[in-house]
Amino acid sequence: MEDLYAYPVARIGLIGGGQLGRMMVKAAKRLGCTCVVLDPLQGSPAGQVAGHQIVGDYSDPARLRELAESCDVLTFELEDIETETLIRLEAEGHRIFPRPHLLATIQDKYRQKQFLHDAGIPTSDFLDMPTPDATAFAEFGYPLVQKARRGGYDGRGVVVMPDAEAFAGRMPVPGYIERFVEADKELAVMVARNVHGECRAYPVVEMRFHPRDNVLDYLLAPAQVPLDIARRAEDIAVRTVESMDGVGVFGIELFLTADGDLLVNEVAPRTHNSGHHTIEACVTDQFEQHLRAILDLPLGDTRQLTPATMVNLLGAPGFQGRPMIRGLAAALAIPGVCVHIYGKAVTKPGRKMGHVTVVDDSVEEACAKARRVKELIMIEGDIKL
Ligand SMILES: Nc1ncnc2c1ncn2[C@@H]1O[C@H](COP(=O)(O)OP(=O)(O)O)[C@@H](O)[C@H]1O
Numbered sequence: 001m002e003d004l005y006a007y008p009v010a011r012i013g014l015i016g017g018g019q020l021g022r023m024m025v026k027a028a029k030r031l032g033c034t035c036v037v038l039d040p041l042q043g044s045p046a047g048q049v050a051g052h053q054i055v056g057d058y059s060d061p062a063r064l065r066e067l068a069e070s071c072d073v074l075t076f077e078l079e080d081i082e083t084e085t086l087i088r089l090e091a092e093g094h095r096i097f098p099r100p101h102l103l104a105t106i107q108d109k110y111r112q113k114q115f116l117h118d119a120g121i122p123t124s125d126f127l128d129m130p131t132p133d134a135t136a137f138a139e140f141g142y143p144l145v146q147k148a149r150r151g152g153y154d155g156r157g158v159v160v161m162p163d164a165e166a167f168a169g170r171m172p173v174p175g176y177i178e179r180f181v182e183a184d185k186e187l188a189v190m191v192a193r194n195v196h197g198e199c200r201a202y203p204v205v206e207m208r209f210h211p212r213d214n215v216l217d218y219l220l221a222p223a224q225v226p227l228d229i230a231r232r233a234e235d236i237a238v239r240t241v242e243s244m245d246g247v248g249v250f251g252i253e254l255f256l257t258a259d260g261d262l263l264v265n266e267v268a269p270r271t272h273n274s275g276h277h278t279i280e281a282c283v284t285d286q287f288e289q290h291l292r293a294i295l296d297l298p299l300g301d302t303r304q305l306t307p308a309t310m311v312n313l314l315g316a317p318g319f320q321g322r323p324m325i326r327g328l329a330a331a332l333a334i335p336g337v338c339v340h341i342y343g344k345a346v347t348k349p350g351r352k353m354g355h356v357t358v359v360d361d362s363v364e365e366a367c368a369k370a371r372r373v374k375e376l377i378m379i380e381g382d383i384k385l
């Protein structure tokens with residue numbers, strides 16, 4: 001292996017300048033890489049850290065080309081990008097990971113579901129539903145879940161329907177319906193795979209969702225499940241990424257049923273909210289791991305060194321405008337509390353403004369502290385709604 005690198009080790013072109021991008025840029029700098037960020041918002045969270053930003057839409061062909069031509073490798077921190085230009089750029093010889101055709105499959109939730117099914121990955125039964133139809137829904141049977149093909153995140157694009165009455169609340173968009181899964185727990189496994197097919201999983205984590213707004217409430221790392229279930233979840237996640245021939249870091253969300261069955265819910269072709277704890281709790285964090293994978297470097301150690309929990313810091317209801325962070329000092333006074341503020345210039349109710357990872361001797365102790373942090377830190381805005 002030729003092992004001599006001129007600085008910068010690589011010039012990374014990053015599509016999307018949000019918090020995931022920001023954390024990736026930090027990791028990139030640590031490895032001796034430089035980054036250019038493409039984002040419509042001047043001074044985006046990632047752009048601030050990178051120092052170089054192209055201001056433009058994620059799907060603007062001219063801006064994507066400019067990014068590709070100024071970098072050695074392109075990657076992205078979000079799924080909702082037009083893939084046509086990326087496919088063309090790749091055909092011209094630009095390196096883009098994960099591969100654009102895989103992004104095209106995954107970003108269309110129906111195609112993703114079909115892929116999982118065809119690859120023999122366990123997932124709930126489903127039916128294509130280009131236009132929602134009351135009879136077809138009833139024949140499929142309630143309870144069910146309607147999902148939009150494109151553009152959903154944080155529960156937007158998903159409607160849980162307990163019975164036929166819920167049909168009234170359907171989304172009038174192309175999508176599919178799937179069996180409602182009575183899940184005991186929702187789990188996630190971050191998997192990294194490099195160009196040579198070297199593949200590593202992080203220990204499985206458990207996601208607890210806020211019942212109202214579907215945003216992750218607490219992340220428990222590792223998941224509080226028996227060892228055999230953890231192994232199986234990690235195996236399924238690795239198999240999923242291998243079947244996709246994926247290169248990069250992927251987040252695999254799974255349902256665990258009361259019977260101990262594991263079903264893949266969805267796959268994110270990128271770093272993920274449920275891998276944030278890896279920054280403090282694992283030998284190699286998910287952002288550096290992603291860069292290692294796409295730069296064809298050896299993958300890092302995925303071992304978790306300490307129990308951890310993670311909570312998102314959301315914009316408080318009733319406020320918008322310039323963020324005012326209440327309770328920061330009190331939270332930082334608690335040992336094991338690691339605060340990440342994303343540098344967003346404007347807060348809105350429910351907007352992800354930061355997160356906190358708590359490391360401690362046990363997940364329970366970490367959770368107790370995280371609960372206190374949630375009470376202490378409030379991200380308000382200078383404008384009252
Ligand atoms: N088939 C299902 N059965 C039960 N709950 C589901 C099902 N599909 C989705 N959900 C719930 O909705 C949440 C969001 O759905 P998901 O497909 O993961 O979309 P998103 O892209 O918004 O994360 C899941 O985390 C889960 O709580």
Ligand SMILES: [Mg+2]
Nearest residue numbers: 154253265266
């Ligand atoms: Mg999800």
